[in-house]
Amino acid sequence: xxxxxxxxxxxxxxxxxxxxxxxxxxxxxxxxxxxxxxxxxxxxxxxxxxxxxxxxxxxxxxxxxxxxxxxxxxxxxxxxxxxxxxxxxxxxxxxxxxxxxxxxxxxxxxxxxxxxxxxxxxxxxxxxxxxxxxxxxxxxxxxxxxxxxxxxxxxxxxxxxxxxxxxxxxxxxxxxxxxxxxxxxxxxxxxxxxxxxxxxxxxxxxxxxxxxxxxxxxxxxxxxxxx
Amino acid sequence: xxxxxxxxxxxxxxxxxxxxxxxxxxxxxxxxxxxxxxxxxxxxxxxxxxxxxxxxxxxxxxxxxxxxxxxxxxxxxxxxxxxxxxxxxxxxxxxxxxxxxxxxxxxxxxxxxxxxxxxxxxxxxxxxxxxxxxxxxxxxxxxxxxxxxxxxxxxxxxxxxx
Amino acid sequence: xxxxxxxxxxxxxxxxxxxxxxxxxxxxxxxxxxxxxxxxxxxxxxxxxxxxxxxxxxxxxxxxxxxxxxxxxxxxxxxxxxxxxxxxxxxxxxxxxxxxxxxxxxxxxxxxxxxxxxxxxxxxxxxxxxxxxxxxxxxxxxxxxxxxxxxxxxxxxxxxxxxxxxxxxxxxxxxxxxxxxxxxxxxxxxxxxxxxxxxxxxxxxxxxxxxxxxxxxxxxxxxxxxxxxxxxxxxxxxxxxxxxxxxxxxxxx
Numbered sequence: 001x002x003x004x005x006x007x008x009x010x011x012x013x014x015x016x017x018x019x020x021x022x023x024x025x026x027x028x029x030x031x032x033x034x035x036x037x038x039x040x041x042x043x044x045x046x047x048x049x050x051x052x053x054x055x056x057x058x059x060x061x062x063x064x065x066x067x068x069x070x071x072x073x074x075x076x077x078x079x080x081x082x083x084x085x086x087x088x089x090x091x092x093x094x095x096x097x098x099x100x101x102x103x104x105x106x107x108x109x110x111x112x113x114x115x116x117x118x119x120x121x122x123x124x125x126x127x128x129x130x131x132x133x134x135x136x137x138x139x140x141x142x143x144x145x146x147x148x149x150x151x152x153x154x155x156x157x158x159x160x161x162x163x164x165x166x167x168x169x170x171x172x173x174x175x176x177x178x179x180x181x182x183x184x185x186x187x188x189x190x191x192x193x194x195x196x197x198x199x200x201x202x203x204x205x206x207x208x209x210x211x212x213x214x215x216x217x218x219x220x221x222x223x224x225x226x227x
Numbered sequence: 228x229x230x231x232x233x234x235x236x237x238x239x240x241x242x243x244x245x246x247x248x249x250x251x252x253x254x255x256x257x258x259x260x261x262x263x264x265x266x267x268x269x270x271x272x273x274x275x276x277x278x279x280x281x282x283x284x285x286x287x288x289x290x291x292x293x294x295x296x297x298x299x300x301x302x303x304x305x306x307x308x309x310x311x312x313x314x315x316x317x318x319x320x321x322x323x324x325x326x327x328x329x330x331x332x333x334x335x336x337x338x339x340x341x342x343x344x345x346x347x348x349x350x351x352x353x354x355x356x357x358x359x360x361x362x363x364x365x366x367x368x369x370x371x372x373x374x375x376x377x378x379x380x381x382x383x384x385x386x387x388x389x
Numbered sequence: 390x391x392x393x394x395x396x397x398x399x400x401x402x403x404x405x406x407x408x409x410x411x412x413x414x415x416x417x418x419x420x421x422x423x424x425x426x427x428x429x430x431x432x433x434x435x436x437x438x439x440x441x442x443x444x445x446x447x448x449x450x451x452x453x454x455x456x457x458x459x460x461x462x463x464x465x466x467x468x469x470x471x472x473x474x475x476x477x478x479x480x481x482x483x484x485x486x487x488x489x490x491x492x493x494x495x496x497x498x499x500x501x502x503x504x505x506x507x508x509x510x511x512x513x514x515x516x517x518x519x520x521x522x523x524x525x526x527x528x529x530x531x532x533x534x535x536x537x538x539x540x541x542x543x544x545x546x547x548x549x550x551x552x553x554x555x556x557x558x559x560x561x562x563x564x565x566x567x568x569x570x571x572x573x574x575x576x577x578x579x580x581x582x583x584x585x586x587x588x589x590x591x592x593x594x595x596x597x598x599x600x601x602x603x604x605x606x607x608x609x610x611x612x613x614x615x616x617x618x619x620x621x622x623x624x625x626x627x628x629x630x631x632x633x634x635x636x637x638x639x640x641x642x
Binding site for chain 1: 242246247250251253345346372375388
């Protein structure tokens, strides 16, 4: 990976981190997007989208409610996509390590969002008097400082995430001894468990929801058999 | 008991309630306890609009809720009761001694409150109210959504917002 | 006291929409999106008597930057409604009461429709495309175009509905799309999700049907275990623990 590629990956991570809450919420921060973009930067979009699809199953569980803590998937997708693209498709351990990388970065992002929100709270406290007096300048300043803080938070999470991806691929992947089949199965089983739980959680409260889900599974298995 | 969660939350009926708790517990009704809202047609209507059609919403005053609690508890389907503040929940508990557990789900910042958790800010009077409620044997913990850790009252009051 | 409301110029409306895209820029645990509400509404408040910096303007900015929280897309309705109320010089007490009461319903409706309905459905459709062998570009384009068609339409509609009805915008939340939409999206999501998950397994692993069934069955058992916890165990954390143990085994065995 060249320095330019590393810089571009971190930049994508920052944009995705901003998209998660502060700016846009257009969902370029979903792993299916961010991991694919990361793979494309490394010339392996086909691998990026695989890592993104697997991580997207985990992301289905996340409900970003108000002040609750939830994993952050944008930079996580970048890290996972980069790890899988660098590790290589068909290499035992490559996909599970990419998923581990993504989940760790998602957790790191979650913690960093709490710190960031506390910092913005302190900034709001320091501007309490002008805000209470109706100062538009104070409102704008707080808003811009909040976005700037989120920018640097996204930068830190993305940079650490990319470093983690590099370490896992360079140091752990060569020592991986399990064969390809079980290795990829572990990653997919965990993704199916979380994604399946999320799908069922949404479907089961709806009248006849379990039948809709069952019909979908039957269609999916039929199509999988014809692949 | 048919009411599975007794919650203090100043946003009352919102996403954490109808989706966050509603989906995993398969909630079918919500009891909203607020003496002001019960007298306001437009506010009652607003909260009704925010409640999924598959859930019943009952808007009650503290007194009427205490009277109807056995009826709610005899329902076959699970429900959630939500009150906007510590004082309202404490009054309800004093009139309905069957309530043994209270969930602090969201009390947000106003002047005079200090942060205990990102979603719980408490004034000294509210902390005293929670302690008094706990002294009557009610188990109190803070938890915004089911996937978050439940924080017991003693731990909650010792925190500094983290 | 209420006054006649001046029309909202197109430029002001566009400015508000653009600012709404950064509604949560200053999100914090004390005022939540309150500051963002004031920031988004500010172009409309310039139309108050006395203009920018006037007494009415400053009083409105002070009110609107206080605590508020709602779904970020549906908050556009609050911005529209509150902007109209401010320009109509509504009683500040009534505005404050609306701000308090609107948080929950706007959050509940938006969370059900978008976070629990539209977003997962679009995500599952993208996964279905992936499982059916679409190119990476097609997968990403399908997801982003579909999701944002709904996203942008909702923000634009919500701002307009709030502005048209002011503090009486509550009945707009009773529209069929909000009442019945989440259940319809959940049913569609169930079918698409049921189909997409086996196809993702096949697409990511290259496994044939027996392998897909084995992975799916073991994964389904994991889903049942997560469900048995009543949602109290976050799946991603449990999965991370499982994969870390598997990785240790793969390194030492």
